[in-house]
Amino acid sequence: MKMKAFGGMGARIMVKDFNLRYTFESAQPLTFYADYDKDLNSISYPDGKRAVNLVVEELGGKAILNAVCSDGSDAAKELRRRFRLADDMRKIYNEIGTDGNIKNAIRRYDGMRLTLNGPWETTLCFIISQFNNVKRIRLITRNIINKFGGPISGTGVRSFPGSETLALASEKDIFACGTGFRARYIASASKFCSENMDLKKLPARNYEKLKSRLMEIDGVGEKVADCIALMGYGNLRAFPIDVWVKRTMEKLYFGGQKRKEREIREFALDRWGGYAGYAQQYLFHHARTGGYD
DNA sequence: ACCCAGGCGGGCG
DNA sequence: CGCCCGCATGGG
Numbered sequence: 001m002k003m004k005a006f007g008g009m010g011a012r013i014m015v016k017d018f019n020l021r022y023t024f025e026s027a028q029p030l031t032f033y034a035d036y037d038k039d040l041n042s043i044s045y046p047d048g049k050r051a052v053n054l055v056v057e058e059l060g061g062k063a064i065l066n067a068v069c070s071d072g073s074d075a076a077k078e079l080r081r082r083f084r085l086a087d088d089m090r091k092i093y094n095e096i097g098t099d100g101n102i103k104n105a106i107r108r109y110d111g112m113r114l115t116l117n118g119p120w121e122t123t124l125c126f127i128i129s130q131f132n133n134v135k136r137i138r139l140i141t142r143n144i145i146n147k148f149g150g151p152i153s154g155t156g157v158r159s160f161p162g163s164e165t166l167a168l169a170s171e172k173d174i175f176a177c178g179t180g181f182r183a184r185y186i187a188s189a190s191k192f193c194s195e196n197m198d199l200k201k202l203p204a205r206n207y208e209k210l211k212s213r214l215m216e217i218d219g220v221g222e223k224v225a226d227c228i229a230l231m232g233y234g235n236l237r238a239f240p241i242d243v244w245v246k247r248t249m250e251k252l253y254f255g256g257q258k259r260k261e262r263e264i265r266e267f268a269l270d271r272w273g274g275y276a277g278y279a280q281q282y283l284f285h286h287a288r289t290g291g292y293d
Numbered sequence: 294a295c296c297c298a299g300g301c302g303g304g305c306g
Numbered sequence: 307c308g309c310c311c312g313c314a315t316g317g318g
Contacts (some may be wrong), residue, residue, distance in 0.1 A: 125303080127300095130298095130300040131297095131298065131299095131301080133298035133315075135298090135316085137299080140317090180313075181312090181313045183315050222301090224300070225300090241299090242298090243297090245299080
């Protein structure tokens, strides 16, 4: 629908193991700030100053991705980065498919991808996520974009406000977006990330160091830092433990007994190693959609 | 009405 | 350290 408005040369690439709907519904940052058209199997989203439109045709186990960037830049490159197309999903499924529990999730959501998002977008989305539910996270994120983002001409997409933009906003205006008690964190994190920390320069490959740096940000604790490491920096070792994952791990791997997050994290890293982040996303989404009830 | 949601920071022992 | 509590808000 918006393909025409975007104009310019697009990319058309064929990939295996790709399902846009599963990816979109699995509650990753992209899915909080993108528009999704279920009928067209298409999404539009902001990426910095440009907008991206993607239409996916799925046929016979393969998907054809048709994408356009509003500024005419390389759409294929954007897709490879954003949807981690270089990841060998068959290999990953083989590595994390250690038992029937997770194999069920893989079978059910075959083709669900981890996305790679901007570090700041990821940080803001997951600060919003704390003590919250997916529907409302989406609502609040949309409110912030509508209030503080700007139009990207000719696309119908609005940009995601940077930390420097939100740093100039009043806490009251941030609160008015429905952020509740998180308004203080968002105001503080915005100032910190625009003045005292360059998210783009953090050590993405060093999991421990990256995480401890991220936790210097107000409103970012263990869980949110893991989410940012995973979906904002592509650190696949990160294993975020939210209420769903905790419950599910205890149920499936600890005989229903309560465990400390530290123990669960060690178990996960030992079991799924460098792909623990993928295991987490499949467990999370399958659990949240009732697959382990 | 009550309970829960992709938790975190602060305070107390 | 570990544990416990309050927290804005909307939907089930």
